[in-house]
Each structure stands twice: as C-alpha cells, then as structure tokens.
Amino acid sequence: MGNFFRSFRFAFEGIRLATKERNMRFHLVCASIAIFAGFFSKLSAVEWLILIITIALVIGLEMVNTAIENVVDLVSPEFHPLAKAAKDVAAGAVLVFAIASIIIGMILFLPKWF
C-alpha cells in the first residue's frame, strides 16, 4: 500500500513539473477559459463529458510530449536526425489534437452563442 501512495506522490510531482512548461501553461489557460465558457453556456452532461475528455487528452498528450523531449535531451544532447524526428513527431501529435480540440470547442459552443 505504501508503494501505491508513493507512486501517486511521484505522479503528482510529474504534474507539478509539467505545469512549469510554457506550452502546458498555455493549455491550462485555454482549458480554464473553456471550463468558464462551459458554465456560462449551460452545457449538457454529455457536452461536459466531451469537454473534460478533450481537455484531459490535450493536457495528457502535452505531458507525454514533454516526457519524450526530456528523454531525447538525455540520450541525445548532440544533434541527431532521429532525435529531431522523435521531438517533432511528438510535437506534431500534440498539434493534431490541439487542432481537433479547437474544432470540438467550436462544435460545442458556437450553436449556444449564435
């Protein structure tokens, strides 16, 4: 049981570290605005589920991206095409979902506002 709680502590430490990243702060600001807009727009239960899942996926993906960047910097401090590919593909994955999340936000909010 001790190990279980220790793992939780490390995971929370990971969340704390991730929030120091510039990109993560941007995602957190966007997520806060989306949640505020959710209350303002009176979303249904299903719409809240979609919003929460979308926010969690963007933030989770950004954290995986940060983890990949850290490992790449650790194993390949010098320039290497594979290091570049790993970082750029991971960043691309975040971008794909960030674009999808903007579209999801528009589908959720625009009909409520107009």
Ligand SMILES: Nc1ncnc2c1ncn2[C@@H]1O[C@H](COP(=O)(O)OP(=O)(O)OP(=O)(O)O)[C@@H](O)[C@H]1O
């Ligand atoms: N070891 C490396 N070898 C080859 N290319 C690298 C390496 N490290 C970073 N790059 C590439 O250099 C560019 C900038 O990467 P870098 O990680 O420095 O900045 P970033 O991705 O904007 O990160 P941050 O969000 O921390 O500013 C990216 O295209 C990345 O793929």
